[in-house]
Amino acid sequence: MLELRHLRTLIALQETGSVSLAAERVFLTQSALSHQLKQLEAYYQQPLFERKTQPLRFTLAGERLLALARDLLDKVASAERDLARIRQGEAGELRVAVECHTCFDWLMPAMDSFRQHWPAVELDIVSGFHADPVGLLLTRRADLAIVSEAEPQAGIVHQPLFAYEMVGIVARDHPLAEKKVWQAQDFANETLIHYPVPDEMLDLWRKVLLPARVSPLRRTSELTVAIIQLVASRRGVAALPFWAVKPYLERGYVVARRIGEQGLSSELYAALRSEDAGLAYMQDFLSTVRERSFATLPGLTVLEG
Amino acid sequence: MLELRHLRTLIALQETGSVSLAAERVFLTQSALSHQLKQLEAYYQQPLFERKTQPLRFTLAGERLLALARDLLDKVASAERDLARIRQGEAGELRVAVECHTCFDWLMPAMDSFRQHWPAVELDIVSGFHADPVGLLLTRRADLAIVSEAEPQAGIVHQPLFAYEMVGIVARDHPLAEKKVWQAQDFANETLIHYPVPDEMLDLWRKVLLPARVSPLRRTSELTVAIIQLVASRRGVAALPFWAVKPYLERGYVVARRIGEQGLSSELYAALRSEDAGLAYMQDFLSTVRERSFATLPGLTVLEG
DNA sequence: TGTTTTGAATGAATTTAATTCATGATTATC
DNA sequence: GATAATCATGAATTAAATTCATTCAAAACA
Numbered sequence: 172m173l174e175l176r177h178l179r180t181l182i183a184l185q186e187t188g189s190v191s192l193a194a195e196r197v198f199l200t201q202s203a204l205s206h207q208l209k210q211l212e213a214y215y216q217q218p219l220f221e222r223k224t225q226p227l228r229f230t231l232a233g234e235r236l237l238a239l240a241r242d243l244l245d246k247v248a249s250a251e252r253d254l255a256r257i258r259q260g261e262a263g264e265l266r267v268a269v270e271c272h273t274c275f276d277w278l279m280p281a282m283d284s285f286r287q288h289w290p291a292v293e294l295d296i297v298s299g300f301h302a303d304p305v306g307l308l309l310t311r312r313a314d315l316a317i318v319s320e321a322e323p324q325a326g327i328v329h330q331p332l333f334a335y336e337m338v339g340i341v342a343r344d345h346p347l348a349e350k351k352v353w354q355a356q357d358f359a360n361e362t363l364i365h366y367p368v369p370d371e372m373l374d375l376w377r378k379v380l381l382p383a384r385v386s387p388l389r390r391t392s393e394l395t396v397a398i399i400q401l402v403a404s405r406r407g408v409a410a411l412p413f414w415a416v417k418p419y420l421e422r423g424y425v426v427a428r429r430i431g432e433q434g435l436s437s438e439l440y441a442a443l444r445s446e447d448a449g450l451a452y453m454q455d456f457l458s459t460v461r462e463r464s465f466a467t468l469p470g471l472t473v474l475e476g
Numbered sequence: 477m478l479e480l481r482h483l484r485t486l487i488a489l490q491e492t493g494s495v496s497l498a499a500e501r502v503f504l505t506q507s508a509l510s511h512q513l514k515q516l517e518a519y520y521q522q523p524l525f526e527r528k529t530q531p532l533r534f535t536l537a538g539e540r541l542l543a544l545a546r547d548l549l550d551k552v553a554s555a556e557r558d559l560a561r562i563r564q565g566e567a568g569e570l571r572v573a574v575e576c577h578t579c580f581d582w583l584m585p586a587m588d589s590f591r592q593h594w595p596a597v598e599l600d601i602v603s604g605f606h607a608d609p610v611g612l613l614l615t616r617r618a619d620l621a622i623v624s625e626a627e628p629q630a631g632i633v634h635q636p637l638f639a640y641e642m643v644g645i646v647a648r649d650h651p652l653a654e655k656k657v658w659q660a661q662d663f664a665n666e667t668l669i670h671y672p673v674p675d676e677m678l679d680l681w682r683k684v685l686l687p688a689r690v691s692p693l694r695r696t697s698e699l700t701v702a703i704i705q706l707v708a709s710r711r712g713v714a715a716l717p718f719w720a721v722k723p724y725l726e727r728g729y730v731v732a733r734r735i736g737e738q739g740l741s742s743e744l745y746a747a748l749r750s751e752d753a754g755l756a757y758m759q760d761f762l763s764t765v766r767e768r769s770f771a772t773l774p775g776l777t778v779l780e781g
Numbered sequence: 782t783g784t785t786t787t788g789a790a791t792g793a794a795t796t797t798a799a800t801t802c803a804t805g806a807t808t809a810t811c
Numbered sequence: 812g813a814t815a816a817t818c819a820t821g822a823a824t825t826a827a828a829t830t831c832a833t834t835c836a837a838a839a840c841a
Binding site: 172173174175176215216217231232235236238239242243246247250251253254257258 | 522
């Protein structure tokens, strides 16, 4: 018999395009999902996907179920928001402190969506770049901070959002384009183009260059497009989230390369005061961010608490 | 985490008004449902019903989930119909043979609903009362017959619809109104008013009067209201489905009494040719009949295959 | 006002179902 | 054509749902 669990799987399948990735997305093994899909197809006595292809393709029947899934899960989310409001009221304050430039890309759509669902919650962005976003929480000048490390701290809890890969980008005809994988040394004789933020907020700096004691020339820019433009004009190299550069890759302006054998992974957490962790609108904000981000940004991976 | 199973339970709860009856409706024990509801309330951290009352009352949060349930389960049904059509086409023929008068009461709404969902299926009623409705199936003059006993027969399968109680009705000031429970003997000196059908199609006759060799005076009428009217005017007594007389009981025209210590139970099955049992529209017709009937007729009970 | 009946709750035992593990098969990739 | 990567499968395991046996609470009855 059909359950919501099955529909959640279908959504993950569509968003990831493969059984293994979908499994990871819903915190199950590939095997579990394979069994689950087999069971579904047996129940409806017809195939729901063609697995021979990458990404997998839904059959007509599969598409129909997928449409059902989207419809139903939206409605469930909406009902659960109502229950949360019934339980503990609908008003509150949610000031978000952001320390990364690219965060705005996914934050804005999520905030839009949230604003519609919780009109009585005062949603705001604490602007400017702060060395210590968690300090803003403790001094009550913000209620939620987006951070890239979950450093334990009294009175603060960290809720995982998602992880993604930072890739090195360079002009197509630049010598580094020949290397599949870059190491710290490869940056030594380049100009690194990055956002104007403190060094410790740059993942590349913290995790790659600093440990290897490599310090390339630097140049900064506020805007992602500007950085891409500089890279394309051979003014330097940069490290950016894969999902942020993908559109430019497809147009061929620049090429992307892995940094380090395992790739350079970037993680994002929401930090909030422990006392606020139970607030319904707070939890819903986090769900919204995750849901919207996974649905729209390519290549995200889940991040365990 | 919420699953459709929970929503199916909520619907059953509303339709029956009690945990025990709802449990029977969804083929589980009372205990199972009690655990399930406890889990649900723990998940949403708030009560969903007040149990102190009979029938139980939903809280605001409960009502919200119930609305979700109705919405979602409708959509699931609709999607599953689409899948069935994708699998095996949407056209066909469905001629229904009916042997009981009251059947029309629940059959018509179900047929209306079905017609909208399967416009390409030719739906028809084989009119007139036939001594052998199953014969109509074998000679292909009907595709589905509503019968009250599942007599095994080659090439025919019986699918349970539902069961209900037949009650004796009598005028308020008639002596029999004093007796809580009627026995066969109580009919001996009464005039029995019934539909004009062969005796073996009258449950009261088959199961009560014939075994006890009691044969009261008889009088027939085609219409339920007319029978009620005759009973109210002290022209006799009748035995009718509880759900059919309930509205008249509430207006006080007549009173209803149990027949036999255990009550006189009536069962309904759909008989169809074995080869047709797998047809999607056939199965959907049966689901529709059950679903609509349970939702609208009071006092129905489930009937196991 | 007991007494009996009925419906719901609870904890432990059980059954059922979902999930993982280990591995083989299949399909992409270079 | 070799080598990953992805998916499928059966058995083992784990987790979850359900039942069983009982208690508790409330309502109906005498």
